Amino acid sequence: MPSSLKGKVAIVTGGGRGIGKAIARRLAEAGAGVAIASRKLENLQATAAEFASLPGKIVPIACHVGRLDQLENLVRETEAQLGPVNILVNNSATNVHQGSALDITDDMLDKMVEINVKSILRLVRLTVPKMIARKSGGSIINIASIAGLEPQAGGLLYSFTKAGVLMITRSLAREFGQFGVRVNAIAPGLIQTDFSAYFWKNEEHRRHLEANQPISRIGQPEEIAGMALYLASEDASFVTGQTFVIDGGATA
């Protein structure tokens, strides 16, 4: 069992469903106060109600991660309701295009960068200076993807933003290590969530996956959450700048 997170405060973007929800649960089970943030408040409230009996308090906060004023409000509200932020899980993401690179428009490009990349740097800017000033250390966990390691058919935009997340992770780790702020990434393979339904609902894609992956099934959000808990905890005190692949061996 990783070290307790009692007294720690986390923000998990996209914490109302899928991988973010599983991570929020594990952090709250370990005692952290957790702000879960995304666009759909009802979804977040339902998750907070479901997790109400966990040791750590869950606070739902509506936030479009592409809007700076909403990110500022997220951090302000988290600090007001739970206290200073120690753990930041950048999990929200989108994918607006699948297909030929020649069909990618400027708007698609801007949107993908805004949601998948810019939001991470903005939240880092809003939280890390305070971690440094408090000399309290901190843990930033970025949810990337194996698509950021290898190009996927028709997935240029998504792969490019997730590759960006991996390089942001390594660069920030180099800069913030001296202040005790660790920065790591998790790169999941195919996990059964709404986000990836396009792939796992497709019979042909599913069969291809099962034939080529050593653990020949789709992963579940809970199988990502344990790594996030580890990275958030003191057990990972010497771990920074790394990418942890959890993909059933797909990239092995």
Ligand SMILES: NC(=O)c1ccc[n+]([C@@H]2O[C@H](COP(=O)([O-])OP(=O)(O)OC[C@H]3O[C@@H](n4cnc5c(N)ncnc54)[C@H](OP(=O)(O)O)[C@@H]3O)[C@@H](O)[C@H]2O)c1
């Ligand atoms: N599932 C997979 O196979 C897989 C594989 C590799 C990596 N990942 C990564 O895992 C992370 C979580 O995805 P998931 O699979 O758990 O998908 P999911 O269940 O669909 O969750 C996506 C989350 O992102 C939030 N979100 C989307 N746009 C947002 C915005 N503009 N502002 C704020 N929040 C926003 C959604 O909440 P709202 O709709 O309420 O805003 C939702 O909570 C993503 O970074 C994804 O790239 C997933």
